Amino acid sequence: MAENGKNVSPGDPRYAEILEFLLQEAEFLDHGRFSEWLEMMTEDIHYRMPVRVNRGRSLKPDYTEKTEIFSENLASLQTRIKRLGTDFAWAESPPSRTRHLITNVRVHSTPNPLELEVMSYFLVYRNRTNSSGADILSGERKDLMRRVQDQWRLASRTILLDQVVVGSRNLSIFF
Amino acid sequence: MKYKSVKKVVGSHADLFRAQEGVVNPRIFTDPETNRLEMERIFTRTWLYVAHESEIPNPGDFVTRTMGDDPVVVWRGQDGKVRVFLNVCRHRGRRVCSEDMGKAAHFKCPYHGWTYGNNGELISVPFFEGYQGQLDKDLLGLYETPQLEIFHGLIFANWDAKAESLGDYLGEARWVLDLLFGRTEGMEVVGAPMRWEADANWKLAAANFAGDGTHIFTTHGFRGALGLADKLKGERVSYRLTTNRGHASALSGFKGNYCMGLPEDLQAEMRSNLTDEQCKVMEPLLIIVGNIFPNLSFLSSAQHTSEEWGGSGSGLVSFVTLRQWQPKGAGKMEVWSWCLVDKNASPKWKEDSRESYLRVFGMGGMFEQDDMENWADITDALQGPIANRLWLQYKMGLGRPHKGRPIPSLKDVRDGALSEDSERAFYSYWQKLMTRTGHDSNGRKRKKR
Numbered sequence: 001m002a003e004n005g006k007n008v009s010p011g012d013p014r015y016a017e018i019l020e021f022l023l024q025e026a027e028f029l030d031h032g033r034f035s036e037w038l039e040m041m042t043e044d045i046h047y048r049m050p051v052r053v054n055r056g057r058s059l060k061p062d063y064t065e066k067t068e069i070f071s072e073n074l075a076s077l078q079t080r081i082k083r084l085g086t087d088f089a090w091a092e093s094p095p096s097r098t099r100h101l102i103t104n105v106r107v108h109s110t111p112n113p114l115e116l117e118v119m120s121y122f123l124v125y126r127n128r129t130n131s132s133g134a135d136i137l138s139g140e141r142k143d144l145m146r147r148v149q150d151q152w153r154l155a156s157r158t159i160l161l162d163q164v165v166v167g168s169r170n171l172s173i174f175f
Numbered sequence: 176m177k178y179k180s181v182k183k184v185v186g187s188h189a190d191l192f193r194a195q196e197g198v199v200n201p202r203i204f205t206d207p208e209t210n211r212l213e214m215e216r217i218f219t220r221t222w223l224y225v226a227h228e229s230e231i232p233n234p235g236d237f238v239t240r241t242m243g244d245d246p247v248v249v250w251r252g253q254d255g256k257v258r259v260f261l262n263v264c265r266h267r268g269r270r271v272c273s274e275d276m277g278k279a280a281h282f283k284c285p286y287h288g289w290t291y292g293n294n295g296e297l298i299s300v301p302f303f304e305g306y307q308g309q310l311d312k313d314l315l316g317l318y319e320t321p322q323l324e325i326f327h328g329l330i331f332a333n334w335d336a337k338a339e340s341l342g343d344y345l346g347e348a349r350w351v352l353d354l355l356f357g358r359t360e361g362m363e364v365v366g367a368p369m370r371w372e373a374d375a376n377w378k379l380a381a382a383n384f385a386g387d388g389t390h391i392f393t394t395h396g397f398r399g400a401l402g403l404a405d406k407l408k409g410e411r412v413s414y415r416l417t418t419n420r421g422h423a424s425a426l427s428g429f430k431g432n433y434c435m436g437l438p439e440d441l442q443a444e445m446r447s448n449l450t451d452e453q454c455k456v457m458e459p460l461l462i463i464v465g466n467i468f469p470n471l472s473f474l475s476s477a478q479h480t481s482e483e484w485g486g487s488g489s490g491l492v493s494f495v496t497l498r499q500w501q502p503k504g505a506g507k508m509e510v511w512s513w514c515l516v517d518k519n520a521s522p523k524w525k526e527d528s529r530e531s532y533l534r535v536f537g538m539g540g541m542f543e544q545d546d547m548e549n550w551a552d553i554t555d556a557l558q559g560p561i562a563n564r565l566w567l568q569y570k571m572g573l574g575r576p577h578k579g580r581p582i583p584s585l586k587d588v589r590d591g592a593l594s595e596d597s598e599r600a601f602y603s604y605w606q607k608l609m610t611r612t613g614h615d616s617n618g619r620k621r622k623k624r
Contacts, residue, residue: 066366069369089397168372172544
């Protein structure tokens with residue numbers, strides 16, 4: 001996907017806008033401001049996380065489109081977030097402490113001037129309760145950003161974790 | 176790994192579950208020695224699920240799995256036959272296959288190049304002349320499970336050559352598995368398994384799926400809190416199966432014709448595959464859940480459809496998941512979760528079904544997230560010596576007499592009144608295997624206690 005478009009360099013004002021968007025998202029996610037995070041999505045958001053597989057070096061891709069840990073639309077994301085507000089979201093009660101470290105941001109143009117393709121790397125640190133240990137989840141995200149009423153919105157996100165066997169008892173957090 | 180004090184350890188396992196009292200000692204969830212003994216006495220002697228046939232449809236197709244602590248490859252030979260081999264080179268022990276899935280005519284060990292065909296035969300040994308006739312290739316094929324049986328596409332293997340047949344082992348659980356895996360021409364696995372590691376003892380998950388129907392209202396209470404529960408109402412219908420091999424299942428629904436939300440075309444197929452009795456039982460059902468001892472759980476649920484769940488909002492849809500709780504020591508397990516769909520279902524039904532599965536189950540599922548939290552927390556909280564003095568309670572329904580046969584052809588099914596008999600069935604067979612006298616899988620004769 002991203003390879004086809006023209007590179008939007010860090011000097012381009014749009015790059016700065018996208019970077020600001022990604023950092024704002026990380027702040028919302030790490031401070032439990034999930035409703036505000038949701039407002040950054042388009043109505044037709046598709047938020048997905050395919051699972052990785054170990055295959056031969058020549059066999060691509062090394063993930064499967066069919067099996068996904070998340071395949072969410074706006075309604076299901078809203079339910080997940082509303083759920084966190086009930087007294088029964090045990091996996092997040094008490095909540096995880098997370099840090100979304102977002103780096104290696106690459107932005108590419110698309111044939112549609114109102115859309116940009118964005119790739120970023122993440123390192124998510126997650127700590128809960130009294131454990132001194134942590135889940136450390138790294139990976140990449142391939143996003144489609146759309147300009148809606150003069151603001152960037154997330155229209156689709158594909159998250160690839162770097163683990164086949166994911167080192168976390170559950171994914172009750174977002175990426 | 177040696178079991179120096181097998182006799183002593185086995186003896187002590189006789190008092191970790193008290194069937195008459197319905198109590199379980201916390202040690203079974205935390206003790207490393209218990210875990211090592213489970214590997215030897217349960218996971219080398221029972222029928223273990225390894226794969227679904229649809230994952231390896233063609234000659235040469237393989238998937239790599241584990242049976243207890245042992246890595247295996249499930250491989251369809253050129254002759255079309257499915258075999259299960261220890262994924263270990265007979266020369267020096269390296270895995271011969273490091274991929275999760277694929278297709279291969281042979282595996283060549285990356286260490287010294289010993290090469291095996293997909294019937295397991297050792298076909299080539301580099302520098303063979305150097306052995307000067309000391310090496311018998313015919314005896315050094317990949318180490319194959321002596322028993323393998325396939326039921327409705329579910330491939331089970333057993334390291335114990337003397338074990339009873341899969342049919343005898345499953346007993347009446349076959350009747351329940353028919354409702355999910357034998358109702359249509361066949362099921363197929365969607366994509367690859369979801370895999371993750373949880374810091375929990377595997378038995379907590381297996382016994383929960385065996386039939387813990389009461390945790391739903393607390394653990395998964397968010398449904399009620401968000402108004403997502405009880406959209407369907409009516410007179411409750413439920414059944415509970417427990418077998419003397421530790422398998423258990425719970426079937427439930429409301430009077431009416433829900434039939435697990437299956438669309439009419441699949442229901443028609445179902446009527447030609449299942450018995451009249453099975454079809455009649457299916458009518459009110461919305462949930463089928465259970466566990467095949469030791470660690471294969473299954474779940475089908477037809478309750479997750481409305482717009483709030485992100486579904487299409489029209490009509491019922493159900494999903495089918497198989498999940499395996501692979502022990503990784505006493506305090507850890509690797510969860511494998513598969514989604515399956517009826518082969519002949521419409522593309523839309525398949526997609527709706529897959530989505531309804533991942534919204535609620537799998538590692539991001541809105542139900543399963545909180546299940547993991549329970550099992551991991553229990554595993555951690557029971558580490559201490561004082562906690563280990565307690566007995567955990569599984570008494571519900573203890574001593575309640577069976578009344579009649581709600582499903583006439585099944586002796587192991589009773590009505591679904593509140594009970595923890597499913598968990599008791601699980602731990603009873605667990606204890607039987609952990610303390611059984613006779614032969615170890617390695618052939619050592621054990622003395623009677």
